[in-house]
Amino acid sequence: MSPGERAENLISDFGITSPEELDVVAFAYDAGLEIEFDELDGCDATLLGFENRAIATIRPSNVGRERFSIGHELGHWEMHRGRSFRCRVDDPGETLASNSEHEKHADEYAAHLLMPRPLLMPMVKSVGRPGFKHINEFSEIFQTSRTATCIRVAQIDTLPLIVACYRGNDLRWHSRAPDVPKRWFIKRRLDEDSLAYDVLQYGKEMQGKQPAEVWFDDDGADAYEVMEHSARGRDGEVLVLIYLTDVEMMTAQSNRSRGAEDSFGFGGGYLKGRR
Ligand SMILES: [Zn+2]
Known part of the structure; x- marks a missing residue:
């Protein structure tokens, strides 16, 4: 199962049918992952796990970036359990330019968790070929950064x-x-x-x-x-x-x-x- 499929399965298990219900902190708690906000040196988020519990520390930023960081750390927790991480997820382009498979998978997980295909796809279809006006609207609806939204729209595979x-x-x-x-x-x-x-x-x-x-x-x-x-x-x-x-x-x-x-x-x- 791909990271994106794992994330969307979780969304489906929660029975989510609208973007407002995408409470990423609640998803994390449900998975045994506690979220804290604190200043971090040289990274945007960290994950420290022990047995069935873990703490993700997120550097305070705007809502879109914080949500992506939480989704990213939840992705590590679900897929790479037993390891600790220090991540630069503030800008998904950062990961796109890196070679780390773990980081790419955690980003893919976050992107699908925050912008699941069943919710995003109908919106994309309704506008045809989204420009930045639409991208900004999607960002507002899903509470995601413009960069993360652009990348997700490209990967939705119909454009x-x-x-x-x-x-x-x-x-x-x-x-x-x-x-x-x-x-x-x-x-x-x-x-x-x-x-x-x-x-x-x-x-x-x-x-x-x-x-x-x-x-x-x-x-x-x-x-x-x-x-x-x-x-x-x-x-x-x-x-x-x-x-x-x-x-x-x-x-x-x-x-x-x-x-x-x-x-x-x-x-x-x-x-x-x-x-
Ligand atoms: Zn990471």
Whole structure:
């Protein structure tokens, strides 16, 4: 069973039918995990377990980040019992850029616990292709951070979507919907023609059609267009949603092999719990 399935099974066992019922602290207590809030040095959350009880200490932050940290530690407790953890979960992109399987699994567990597919999916379907306006609404409803919500929406597997974060002009992390062909590996440096580039320089948020070659180095990209949504993140970052609106992009085969993704170390493997 994948971490996401484990989390959603728990939601189903509790008989939860609306986002307001997603009381992550109550889930934790039920599993024998006590939650404390305290300042922590160099990390956002810790887990200390002994026999059937454990204490998770969460660094105070905003509600979305605190909830994700609790879900993450509950994931460790459910899946990696017997071990202690010091985690940096304040920003899920941090884990996305790391190589630790345990951390990725705990993040996947948290994402599914806080945004279970049966509750999120109908909302995504009702808006078609969510932009940041919708992402912000989902964040509000599920009490999750914008970053965690973007990543979860990409992984819900019905959208032709790549989510990325650039710091300055450099790619920091990205996450793709499972069906997006690997040949579409987004550029590591922001293209000056992208809206994201302008958002970093001047604006808060922009969206519009773009030639796909602005986002992809692939030789075939010049035949297509994509839909780009870009919004300023924190600390000099820009969050980008790229929709492969051209159906052919989702089926086009690569005409040359691409090894870049594997060597980059964090492509496509974020949430393996696809259903
Ligand atoms: Zn962790």
